[in-house]
Amino acid sequence: MALERLFRRKRPSGENRDVPELWTKCEACGAQLYKKEFRENLYVCPKCGHHHRVPASERVEMLADAGTFQEITGLRPLDPLGFVDTKPYAERLRAYQEETGRKDAILGGTCTIGGVPAVLLVMDYAFAGGSMGSVVGEEIARGAERAAAEGRALVIVAASGGARMQEAALSLMQMAKTVMSLDRLWEKRLPYVSILTDPTTGGVTASFAALADVIFAEPGALIGFAGPRVIRQTIRQELPEGFQRSEFLLKHGMVDRVTDRRKLKGELVRALRHLHPGVPYAVGV
Amino acid sequence: MPLEFEKPILELEKRIAELRETARTTGVDLEAEIRLLEDRLARLKEEVYGSLNAWQRVQLARAPGRPTTLDVLEKAFQDFLELHGDRAFADDPAIVGGLAYLEGQKVVVVGHQKGRDTKENLHRNFGMPHPEGYRKAMRLMDLADRFGYPFLSFIDTPGAYPGVSAEERGQAWVIAQSIQRMSRLKVPAIALILGEGGSGGALAIGVANRVLIMENAWYSVISPESCAAILWRDAKEAPKAAEALKLTARDLLAQKVVDAIVPEPEGGAHKDPDQAIRNIKEALLKTLEELKGLSPEELYRDRYRRFRTLGAYAES
Numbered sequence: 095m096a097l098e099r100l101f102r103r104k105r106p107s108g109e110n111r112d113v114p115e116l117w118t119k120c121e122a123c124g125a126q127l128y129k130k131e132f133r134e135n136l137y138v139c140p141k142c143g144h145h146h147r148v149p150a151s152e153r154v155e156m157l158a159d160a161g162t163f164q165e166i167t168g169l170r171p172l173d174p175l176g177f178v179d180t181k182p183y184a185e186r187l188r189a190y191q192e193e194t195g196r197k198d199a200i201l202g203g204t205c206t207i208g209g210v211p212a213v214l215l216v217m218d219y220a221f222a223g224g225s226m227g228s229v230v231g232e233e234i235a236r237g238a239e240r241a242a243a244e245g246r247a248l249v250i251v252a253a254s255g256g257a258r259m260q261e262a263a264l265s266l267m268q269m270a271k272t273v274m275s276l277d278r279l280w281e282k283r284l285p286y287v288s289i290l291t292d293p294t295t296g297g298v299t300a301s302f303a304a305l306a307d308v309i310f311a312e313p314g315a316l317i318g319f320a321g322p323r324v325i326r327q328t329i330r331q332e333l334p335e336g337f338q339r340s341e342f343l344l345k346h347g348m349v350d351r352v353t354d355r356r357k358l359k360g361e362l363v364r365a366l367r368h369l370h371p372g373v374p375y376a377v378g379v
Numbered sequence: 380m381p382l383e384f385e386k387p388i389l390e391l392e393k394r395i396a397e398l399r400e401t402a403r404t405t406g407v408d409l410e411a412e413i414r415l416l417e418d419r420l421a422r423l424k425e426e427v428y429g430s431l432n433a434w435q436r437v438q439l440a441r442a443p444g445r446p447t448t449l450d451v452l453e454k455a456f457q458d459f460l461e462l463h464g465d466r467a468f469a470d471d472p473a474i475v476g477g478l479a480y481l482e483g484q485k486v487v488v489v490g491h492q493k494g495r496d497t498k499e500n501l502h503r504n505f506g507m508p509h510p511e512g513y514r515k516a517m518r519l520m521d522l523a524d525r526f527g528y529p530f531l532s533f534i535d536t537p538g539a540y541p542g543v544s545a546e547e548r549g550q551a552w553v554i555a556q557s558i559q560r561m562s563r564l565k566v567p568a569i570a571l572i573l574g575e576g577g578s579g580g581a582l583a584i585g586v587a588n589r590v591l592i593m594e595n596a597w598y599s600v601i602s603p604e605s606c607a608a609i610l611w612r613d614a615k616e617a618p619k620a621a622e623a624l625k626l627t628a629r630d631l632l633a634q635k636v637v638d639a640i641v642p643e644p645e646g647g648a649h650k651d652p653d654q655a656i657r658n659i660k661e662a663l664l665k666t667l668e669e670l671k672g673l674s675p676e677e678l679y680r681d682r683y684r685r686f687r688t689l690g691a692y693a694e695s
C-alpha cells in the first residue's frame with residue numbers, strides 16, 4: 095500500500111514541480127528511481143535489491159504467459175455480521191473497491207505459465223491488507239477445484255495480513271475450506287506452488303499458503319503466523335535481526351527457495367514442468 | 380474471584396445464608412424475609428443470566444473453576460490413558476491427549492489444556508500451544524485412523540502461542556498441517572469448544588464432522604481484546620469487539636459455524652462443573668450415534684461438505 099501511496103502523491107510545490115511524475119524513491123535505501131525503469135525491473139530497487147510490493151494485476155503480467163490470462167474471479171463480498179467498528183465494514187468495502195477497482199482481495203484466472211496450463215491466483219494487499227474473508231476463501235477453493243477439473247497446476251501468490259476480522263468466525267472457516275479444497279489437486283496428481291510475498295502472515299500462512307508442493311518466498315518478505323508487534327508484546331523483548339524474514343524461514347526449513355523476483359518466473363516454470371505429470375522432459379525452457 | 384456481574388447475586392446469596400444461620404442459632408422465625416429475598420434472588424438471576432451479553436459470556440468462558448479438558452476426560456470418560464510427545468522435539472503441556480473409553484466405546488481424545496491454578500497455568504502456557512502440541516495432536520489423529528476409533532477434540536485456547544520459539548519451529552506450518560490432517564480423518568470426528576476458541580490455534584483441532592459448543596464458550600478469528608486493539612486502537616474496547624465479532628454460541632449456530640449448543644448450568648459451567656460434564660457426555664454420545672452409520676469415505680465427504688459451504692458472498 096505504501097508503494098501506491100508513493101505513486102499517488104500529489105505534486106509538491108516549489109523546486110520539485112517536474113519531478114514526482116517520473117521519479118520515485120526506494121523504500122529501503124532512498125535511492126531516486128526512474129519510475130519506468132523501476133517498473134521494468136519488477137519493482138526491485140536496482141541499487142539495493144529491495145523488493146517492493148507489486149500491484150496484483152502486474153503480478154499476473156509477470157507470471158502468466160502473455161495473452162493467456164482469462165479472469166475467473168469476481169465474487170462480491172457481503173457484510174454477513176453487520177460489522178461496525180470505528181466505521182461500518184460495508185463502507186470500508188466500498189472504499190477498497192473504489193481504490194483498487196476490484197471486488198475483493200484476490201485476482202485470479204486461467205493461463206499458461208511457461209506453457210504449463212495453470213490457475214493463477216494473486217492476493218491483493220492493497221485491498222484490506224489482502225485479508226481473507228468469505229470471498230477470498232471461496233475463490234481459492236473454486237480455483238483449486240477448477241485446476242483439478244481441467245488438469246491445471248495451481249499457483250497462488252500470497253500477500254496478506256491474515257484472516258479478515260470483520261467476517262470473524264466465517265473468515266476463520268475459510269482456512270479449513272481452502273485447505274480442504276487442495277485435496278482435489280492431490281487426487282489428480284496436479285501441482286500446487288505457493289509464492290510467499292511481503293507480507294504473508296496469520297490465517298493465510300497457517301492454511302493454504304503453507305501446504306504447497308513447492309514454496310517460494312521473495313527476498314526479505316515478512317512471513318509468519320503472529321505479527322511481530324504481537325510477539326514483541328508477548329515476550330517483551332526486541333526481536334532478533336531478520337526474524338520472520340524469508341531467509342530466516344529458509345534457514346528454519348519452512349520454504350523451499352528464496353528467489354529474486356527477476357528470476358521467479360524462470361524458477362516457477364521449472365518447478366511446474368518438473369511436477370506436472372502432463373509435461374514431458376524438457377530442460378532449460 | 381467472582382466476575383463483576385455475578386457480584387450482586389453472590390451478595391444476595393450470602394445474605395440469605397446469613398439469615399438462615401441466624402434463624403437456626405436464635406430460633407427466630409425469619410421464613411417470610413428469607414422467602415422475600417429468595418424471590419428477589421430468582422428475579423435477579425433471571426435478569427442477569429437471561430440476558431448475558433457477548434462480553435459477559437467471554438468472561439464466563441474464562442471463569443476459574445470451569446471444566447478443562449482433563450476434567451472432562453477424567454469425569455466423562457473411563458480409563459483415560461494420557462500419551463505424551465510429538466516424536467520430534469518435545470511434549471507440549473498446552474495440549475493433552477490419549478486413549479479413553481466413552482461409555483465403553485474406544486475413542487482417541489485431544490484437547491487444549493489450561494491450568495487450574497497459576498502454577499499449572501504457567502506450566503500449561505495458559506493453553507497456548509507450540510508447534511509440538513499440534514504435532515502431538517496429529518500423531519493422535521494418525522492413531523485414530525489406524526485403529527478406526529472416533530476422534531474427539533476439546534477446544535479451549537486463547538490462541539496458538541505467539542512467540543519467537545513457536546515461529547522458529549513453524550507455528551503456521553503445523554496449524555495448516557493439523558487442519559489438513561484432521562480434515563482427512565476416515566473416522567467420526569467431533570470437536571467441542573469448551574471455553575475459548577481462539578483463532579487458528581483452535582481450528583487446528585476443530586475440523587470435525589460435528590462441531591459442538593458450550594453455551595457460554597466463544598469462537599472467533601481473533602480475541603476481543605486483540606480485535607479491539609487493532610480496529611478501535613484500544614484493547615479496553617473489548618466488550619464492543621466481542622459484540623461485533625458475533626462470537627457467542629447462538630451467533631455461531633446461526634452462521635452454521637457450530638452444529639449444536641451444549642447447555643450449561645445456571646450461571647455458567649463453573650457453578651456446577653459436574654452437571655456441565657454430564658451434559659457434555661450426553662451431547663458427545665448423541666453426536667457419535669448420529670455419525671455411526673457413515674463409512675470412512677462418507678465421513679471424509681461429510682466433513683468436506685460441512686466446511687466447503689461456509690461463508691457469505693454474492694456471485695458476480
Ligand SMILES: [Zn+2]
Binds near residue numbers: 121123124141142143
Ligand atoms: Zn533501494
